[in-house]
Amino acid sequence: MGFNFGAFLGGAARGGSQVLDERRAQADRDKVTKEERQWQLATENRANARSKKAKRASDAKALEEQIGTMVALGMPADAARAVAKNGKGAMNVAIGDLQYGRENGVNAASYYTMGQKGLLQGDASSNIKAAEPAGLTVDSEGIRSMYGPVDDAYSSHNEQIRSITNKQIKLSPDSDTFKQLQTQREALYTDLAGIAKAKDTSGGEDARLFTTSSVVTNVASARAASLANYDVSMNIETSVRTGIEGKGVQINIADLDAANFLDGTAGKVGDSFMNNSIVTLRTQAQSKLQSIAFAKISADPDNVDKTVKEFSQPPSEVDKRNLAEGQIIKIPATDDNGQVKPGVFKRFMWTGIPNPNLDGQSYIYLFEGA
Numbered sequence: 001m002g003f004n005f006g007a008f009l010g011g012a013a014r015g016g017s018q019v020l021d022e023r024r025a026q027a028d029r030d031k032v033t034k035e036e037r038q039w040q041l042a043t044e045n046r047a048n049a050r051s052k053k054a055k056r057a058s059d060a061k062a063l064e065e066q067i068g069t070m071v072a073l074g075m076p077a078d079a080a081r082a083v084a085k086n087g088k089g090a091m092n093v094a095i096g097d098l099q100y101g102r103e104n105g106v107n108a109a110s111y112y113t114m115g116q117k118g119l120l121q122g123d124a125s126s127n128i129k130a131a132e133p134a135g136l137t138v139d140s141e142g143i144r145s146m147y148g149p150v151d152d153a154y155s156s157h158n159e160q161i162r163s164i165t166n167k168q169i170k171l172s173p174d175s176d177t178f179k180q181l182q183t184q185r186e187a188l189y190t191d192l193a194g195i196a197k198a199k200d201t202s203g204g205e206d207a208r209l210f211t212t213s214s215v216v217t218n219v220a221s222a223r224a225a226s227l228a229n230y231d232v233s234m235n236i237e238t239s240v241r242t243g244i245e246g247k248g249v250q251i252n253i254a255d256l257d258a259a260n261f262l263d264g265t266a267g268k269v270g271d272s273f274m275n276n277s278i279v280t281l282r283t284q285a286q287s288k289l290q291s292i293a294f295a296k297i298s299a300d301p302d303n304v305d306k307t308v309k310e311f312s313q314p315p316s317e318v319d320k321r322n323l324a325e326g327q328i329i330k331i332p333a334t335d336d337n338g339q340v341k342p343g344v345f346k347r348f349m350w351t352g353i354p355n356p357n358l359d360g361q362s363y364i365y366l367f368e369g370a
Helices: 005-072 077-084 088-103 140-147 152-169 176-199 212-230 248-264 272-299 317-321
Strands: 112-114 128-131 136-139 308-310 328-334 340-350 363-369
Touching: 005 077, 005 088, 005 272, 077 088, 077 112, 077 136, 088 140, 088 272, 136 140, 152 176, 152 212, 212 248, 212 272, 248 272, 272 328, 272 340, 272 363, 328 363
Parallel strands: 308 328
Antiparallel strands: 112 136, 128 136, 328 340, 340 363
16 A cells, blocks of 8 residues: 555644644633733732731721720820830820829829920939930839839848749759749738738838839730640740740630639739739730731631621530630620610620629620621
8 A cells, every 4th residue: 555645734733723622721721820820819818908907997096096005094295105105005004004003093104295296304323214216215213113113021022933943944844843932932922912812012102012123024924824725835035935826815815714713823913013914914915816807807808718707605614615715606685774776886806814894704705887
């Protein structure tokens, strides 16, 4: 048989046409896939932008509320805004000082003053320090005096507590030695409370029971112990934390746990400075968790990802055991008579840590609305 060159060319042409068709089809598929990826990325970017915008709005609102609180407690607006530049912690401390001053007839706002920008007011040898560049001057010595000096009767107990803390830092919370030291620490707290009661300071100015360093050390030690439950380590001297990546909810829940622990130990002594520090720790952690919750809700407005879990009534004990830390829940709101408000709901975040502001319920309150 002879070779049919025409048939060969025809077959080659058809084969080449099929290859071209397949290439065109693949190019079309690639184009569709690329467009789908671009659309998906654009959708995700829009969602991220909405989330960031909502968080900025939430943070801005919280900031203005904190500034408004300081102004309402007597601090000049410019000084309040200067304090706000130093962060939430600084605002909470200042609010605590202002509230304590109001309760005890002291104008604590006078300890926060504004000078000319860049200048240090007063005698450079004094304990008055200026924060740059806002021109804010904080009279640290005046604030310490407002809370009162530490009575000599309490000094030895403070030293013993600090010594125990320094030993516990190097130990595992599960070790027998750590637990024995903790028993000694709690006995010292009981002694301090007993001494204060025997001295009966209620008739005059309350003396400080804890030194400033004792307060700082106690709070830092409690935080470090709670953070260890989430594999986060904290340097007690510097408060620098490591291993916090992706644990925004957990590290703040740990601070709530630390605040509760302090309430049941050092908080029982009755030292105003210690108790104010505990309140600040709890308030700051709750504020951060609220911001996290608002950002999650804003990023999932239609609840496609089941960010919010809805209940027809308050969760039962069985329901609670199945809630994850940080879970946002939604339950029908009720009026003062216990009647359900149609179409109105309350949102909470489950923490697993009893909240003294909610009668011991293990949530933090978010908001009420449709």
